[in-house]
Amino acid sequence: MAKKNFLQGIVHEFPKKYETLIILNPDTDESGLNKFIDKIKDIITKNGAEFINFEDWGARKLSYDIKKLNRGKFVLIHFFAKGSFIKELERNLRIWDECIRFQTVVFTKDIESKKEKTEIMEEAVNE
Numbered sequence: 001m002a003k004k005n006f007l008q009g010i011v012h013e014f015p016k017k018y019e020t021l022i023i024l025n026p027d028t029d030e031s032g033l034n035k036f037i038d039k040i041k042d043i044i045t046k047n048g049a050e051f052i053n054f055e056d057w058g059a060r061k062l063s064y065d066i067k068k069l070n071r072g073k074f075v076l077i078h079f080f081a082k083g084s085f086i087k088e089l090e091r092n093l094r095i096w097d098e099c100i101r102f103q104t105v106v107f108t109k110d111i112e113s114k115k116e117k118t119e120i121m122e123e124a125v126n127e
Helices: 030-046 083-095 109-126
Strands: 016-024 050-066 069-081 099-107
Touching: 016 050, 016 083, 030 050, 030 069, 030 083, 069 083, 069 099, 083 099
Parallel strands: none
Antiparallel strands: 016 069, 016 099, 050 069
16 A cells, blocks of 8 residues: 655745846846836736845846856845745746846745844954
C-alpha cells in the first residue's frame, strides 16, 4: 500500500514582502519611466498585491554588455504579494522591450532583523 501524503493538497499562500530590481534601456526618458512604473503598479493592483514604493537609481554602467548595451537605468520596486503573483509579474517584464534584465527576491524577517542588529552593534561600537 502506497503512502499518501495528506499535506500535498494544502497550499499556503501568504503575502510576503518582495523587491524587484529592474534594468531598463538607458535611453528610456522620464515619461517612458513613468509609463513603465504605472504599468507595474497596474499589474500589482489587478493581481491583489500591494505596491509599497519604488526607487529610481538612475543610469549606471553594467559589468558586462547586455543586448549590446553597456549602461542601464536601474529601478527598484518593493511590494507585498503572494508567491503565485511573481510568475505573472516576470512574464510581463519579459514581454516589455524596455526591460533588459530583472530579479525578484523575497524579504524575510530574519534578514531584516539581522541587518538591524548589526546596525545597532555598529552604533554601539562607534560611541
